[in-house]
Amino acid sequence: MFSKDRWKEILEVLSSNMLRTVATAFGVGWGIFILIILLAAGKGLENGIRQDFNGVATNTMFMWTETTTMAFEGLPEGRNFNFKLEDVDLLRREVPELRIISPRNGLRNNEGDNTIRGTESGNYRVFGDYPEIIQQNPMYVAQGRFLNYNDIEEKRKVAVIGDGIREDLYEEDEEVLGTYLKISGVNFMVVGTYKEKTSNGGGENSERQIYLPFTTFSQAFNRSDNVGWMALTAEDGSSISALNESIIQTVKQSRKVHPEDKRAIGFFDLYEQFNRVESLFGALSFIAYFVGILVLISGIIGVSNIMLIVIKERTKEIGIRRALGENPWSIKLQILMESIFLTIISGMVGIIFGALSIYGINTLLDNVGPVDMFLNPSVSLGVVLIALLILVISGLLAGFIPANSAIRVRPIEALRTE
Numbered sequence: 001m002f003s004k005d006r007w008k009e010i011l012e013v014l015s016s017n018m019l020r021t022v023a024t025a026f027g028v029g030w031g032i033f034i035l036i037i038l039l040a041a042g043k044g045l046e047n048g049i050r051q052d053f054n055g056v057a058t059n060t061m062f063m064w065t066e067t068t069t070m071a072f073e074g075l076p077e078g079r080n081f082n083f084k085l086e087d088v089d090l091l092r093r094e095v096p097e098l099r100i101i102s103p104r105n106g107l108r109n110n111e112g113d114n115t116i117r118g119t120e121s122g123n124y125r126v127f128g129d130y131p132e133i134i135q136q137n138p139m140y141v142a143q144g145r146f147l148n149y150n151d152i153e154e155k156r157k158v159a160v161i162g163d164g165i166r167e168d169l170y171e172e173d174e175e176v177l178g179t180y181l182k183i184s185g186v187n188f189m190v191v192g193t194y195k196e197k198t199s200n201g202g203g204e205n206s207e208r209q210i211y212l213p214f215t216t217f218s219q220a221f222n223r224s225d226n227v228g229w230m231a232l233t234a235e236d237g238s239s240i241s242a243l244n245e246s247i248i249q250t251v252k253q254s255r256k257v258h259p260e261d262k263r264a265i266g267f268f269d270l271y272e273q274f275n276r277v278e279s280l281f282g283a284l285s286f287i288a289y290f291v292g293i294l295v296l297i298s299g300i301i302g303v304s305n306i307m308l309i310v311i312k313e314r315t316k317e318i319g320i321r322r323a324l325g326e327n328p329w330s331i332k333l334q335i336l337m338e339s340i341f342l343t344i345i346s347g348m349v350g351i352i353f354g355a356l357s358i359y360g361i362n363t364l365l366d367n368v369g370p371v372d373m374f375l376n377p378s379v380s381l382g383v384v385l386i387a388l389l390i391l392v393i394s395g396l397l398a399g400f401i402p403a404n405s406a407i408r409v410r411p412i413e414a415l416r417t418e
Contacts (some may be wrong), residue, residue, distance in 0.1 A: 007372055024306045025346030026298025028394070032347045032387055035292025036354030040361075042284040044377030051375050057100070057136040057233045058274040062241045063247065063267040064229035065255075072258035081264075083227035087254050091232070094250045095221055097243055100132045100233040105217050105226070107184060115210065116182040120169040124162075126183055126210045128217025134194075136231050144177045144192030147204060151213040158222070159188040162207030163195045182212075186220045215374055240271045296394065300343070303398040339399025340392065347391035351384065 017023070068079045088103050107114065113121035127133075131147045134140075142163055151158055159181060166176050180187050196207055218224060232247065241244040248265050251257075257264045363375055402415040 020306060021342065024299075024302050025342060025349070026073065026217060027302040027341050028296065028346040028391075029299075029353070031292060031296030031299045032350030032391070033258075033354045033357075034295045035288065035387065036351060036383070037357060038292050039285065039287035039383055040354070040358045040377040040379050042281070042288050043379065045284065045375045046281045046359075047375040048280075049378075058271055059233060059236070059238075059240050060136055060233045060270045061244055061247070061267050062229060062231055062270070063251070063265060066263055066266050068257055068261055068264045070258040070261040070262070070264075073256050075256055081255050082259070083230065083251065083255070085227060086224045086249050087227065088230070089245060090254055092249060095247055096237050097238040098232055098247075099235045100135060100231070102130050102133045102136060102231040103214060103227040104129055104133070104231060105214065105221075105223050105228040107221065114184050115165070115169075117169045117179065122165065122168050122208075124165060124208050124210055126212065126217075128212050128214040128221075130214050133231065134212070136233055138197040139194045140197060142193045142195045144190075146192055146194070147211060147213055152215050153231035155216045155219055156213060157186065157188045157216055158191045159183070160192040160194055160211040161190055162209050163193055164207035165210065166193050168208070183210065183212075184221065188216075212405060234271075234364070241269055241275075244269060292294075296390065300394045300398045301342055303395075305341060307335065307399055336396060336399040340395030343395035344388075346393050347387065349389060354379075370404070 018384050063083075065081055065083060068075070068077050068081070071077045080172055083103070085103060091098060107126040110249060113123045114126065115122050116123050129147065130152065131149060134146050143162075143247055144160075146160055146288060147158070150156070161176075161181070169181075170176055170179075176193055179190050182188075191414055194207070194211075212220075218226070232240065234243055248267065249259060252261070252265065358377055358379065365374075365376075
């Protein structure tokens, strides 16, 4: 393997017909290039989707009330009902696997503006929440602070607004903290602003929500102890998907809803949806490897065919070497090394072009800004090592049949070949 003469012979064989060598190498290089580009594109899509989940407690479900469809305990079907604060305490007792239970209320967006500051006004979504909601939503405090339990217990008229509202209602350098907003006729002091953790942003409703203490919201807008909906997050060792049936049955019993009524309580299982997305990532990687390897196999078949042609052209040479007593394994090793060398060199060219293409795509994305659901396409070092391993194995497979064909040639028959 370390013989200078052997490597000189390999280079002479491959360079004797350069056009054929380049055409053969192109198939392998193209296969590796396609494999890397497909994997990078899949990673870019995965990064973009994961960015949308950034800051979201994915082991979460959202639950709300609808209209009953079955009579129960003397109560008629078609009944509207609400969750109560006592249901929150009940769930904490009955389902200890829940880490966060956030009761929520909200104001419907009316046709007119519901928020006024001086001469400026706007129509925004307004929520009554507990402090834990910031652990379940993709946002962080940009200025001031978020809601706390002193606000809850003392029913303080404070508000946390989105950065989009700050842009709408305030001048660019104007102080926001300590100012007052009139929300549906009630004054609230701004104690903080938030920004979203997602990379996309810029939408019409982006960072244009207002958070008030739950108790203050209930008192100011006459919601009593009603709860509009809940956000529930399970402990890290538990799955919210496995808990949702017991959660729903617990609140059904509390609100006197028939246990078989499937439409009285609606819910959205974020964890289940996230797992589907995770499965999609796995499927994309499988498709990328499958397609890339199929393209690579076509290139390897080309290498193997060319090596068979080369051996046929060198039949007389192989016969002379066998007649002079050269070991068959030495001839076989020569063919295998030629195949592996051609495969690895062409594959490395494919890797280099793939890396340059990924660099170009990332540079373009940096210049034009983030694209929805596509971010930072890349391949890891592990993928490159896998590609190199594939190249070595491919080179061996491509040279195996031609090598066996070479050592089966009988010296006397090879010498008769013209």
